[in-house]
Amino acid sequence: MNARVASLERENEAAGELVPERALVARRLAVQFSGADAKDILRHAIETAFPGRIALVSSFGAESVALLHLVSEIDAALPVIFLDTGKHFAQTLSYRKKLARQFGLINVRDIVPEKAKLARRDPEGDLWKRDADACCTLRKVEPLREALDGFDAWITGRKQFHGGGRLHLPAFEASARHVKVNPLARWRQDDIDAYRAAHDLPPHPLVAQGYPSIGCWPCTHPVAAGEDIRAGRWRGAAKTECGIHGRGFNGTA
Numbered sequence: 001m002n003a004r005v006a007s008l009e010r011e012n013e014a015a016g017e018l019v020p021e022r023a024l025v026a027r028r029l030a031v032q033f034s035g036a037d038a039k040d041i042l043r044h045a046i047e048t049a050f051p052g053r054i055a056l057v058s059s060f061g062a063e064s065v066a067l068l069h070l071v072s073e074i075d076a077a078l079p080v081i082f083l084d085t086g087k088h089f090a091q092t093l094s095y096r097k098k099l100a101r102q103f104g105l106i107n108v109r110d111i112v113p114e115k116a117k118l119a120r121r122d123p124e125g126d127l128w129k130r131d132a133d134a135c136c137t138l139r140k141v142e143p144l145r146e147a148l149d150g151f152d153a154w155i156t157g158r159k160q161f162h163g164g165g166r167l168h169l170p171a172f173e174a175s176a177r178h179v180k181v182n183p184l185a186r187w188r189q190d191d192i193d194a195y196r197a198a199h200d201l202p203p204h205p206l207v208a209q210g211y212p213s214i215g216c217w218p219c220t221h222p223v224a225a226g227e228d229i230r231a232g233r234w235r236g237a238a239k240t241e242c243g244i245h246g247r248g249f250n251g252t253a
């Protein structure tokens, strides 16, 4: 990142606005890689566009395995950030270990919330019952913001078929602090299933129990046939996202 972009970033971060140069870079890459293969997008982002300045953020959830496998084939030492909220299912924690071992990922970083903040803002560990947004901010948004300091870009597993704000997701997008890379944006459920089958990848153990989307245990429920894939997340609440892709985190809508 040159000095001018860094300076603009500081100014615009304070105002919660996009850095023009960063937005231009993201737009140019989005056009260049519109319709490109997921592995080509990833390889370009990791080796050419942001070498040494990019990380993958993974929940090690129901759909994470394909992206983790793709990354491991390009650079098994790429930083992989796992937000260990303290509220994950035990199955997710063991899946995280299993996949890292199986794929040879040597730089998985377990990012935990700050102890002092937990003691002050969620001493009983039940903030999720009273204010899920505040809980996600404490356990996900703030730790991720710190973990991504020093990176210019991060890779997400978001996909257009999840709907909502993801319907028109491009392969590259800008935020105030980073370029976000969405190599699987155009993948459908069939693509995920086909990739998993072709590479004989292990499923998250909770998928077979009716969880097609998996986050923290207090806020994740099984989904009935025909329901939206994310219907079990914060079931019964208006909340649909944890906040790491929202304006509060990085300036995107």
Ligand code: SF4
Residues within 6 Å of the ligand: 085, 087, 128, 131, 132, 133, 135, 136, 137, 139, 140, 215, 216, 217, 218, 219, 242
């Ligand atoms: S998903 Fe639930 S438990 Fe996890 S951080 Fe958000 S509100 Fe808290």
